[in-house]
Amino acid sequence: MSRIQKDREKRKERLGKGVRRRLILLIVFLSTIIAALQLRMGEELWPRWLFEFRSVVTGILLFTVVILVLLSPVIIESSKNPRALSGPGKNPYIDN
Numbered sequence: 489m490s491r492i493q494k495d496r497e498k499r500k501e502r503l504g505k506g507v508r509r510r511l512i513l514l515i516v517f518l519s520t521i522i523a524a525l526q527l528r529m530g531e532e533l534w535p536r537w538l539f540e541f542r543s544v545v546t547g548i549l550l551f552t553v554v555i556l557v558l559l560s561p562v563i564i565e566s567s568k569n570p571r572a573l574s575g576p577g578k579n580p581y582i583d584n
Contacts, residue, residue, distance in 0.1 A: 500568045507567045511560050518553050522546055 524530065525546045531539065538545060 504564050504568045507564050508560075511556065511563065515553055515556055518549050518556075522549050522553070525549075 525538075525542050528542075
């Protein structure tokens with residue numbers, strides 16, 4: 489493997505690690521919001537609508553966290569190896 493190929497592989501790994509860190513931070517952030525809503529922490533600071541729709545907001549956030557956890561391998565892989573899309577008027581199966 490040449491030096492250029494090694495550098496590319498290292499760059500892809502660094503990019504994957506960065507995306508993984510950001511995903512973890514987003515999941516942790518959303519999880520802390522869910523925990524605060526379920527444990528009613530700082531309830532006196534919440535807006536009235538949030539107090540009334542606490543379970544709905546919690547459900548939406550929990551659904552978002554589950555989707556992020558399930559799709560995280562796909563998100564990381566697609567950020568490491570992006571595929572070029574064919575332009576308008578080009579058939580990827582015929583045109584080279």
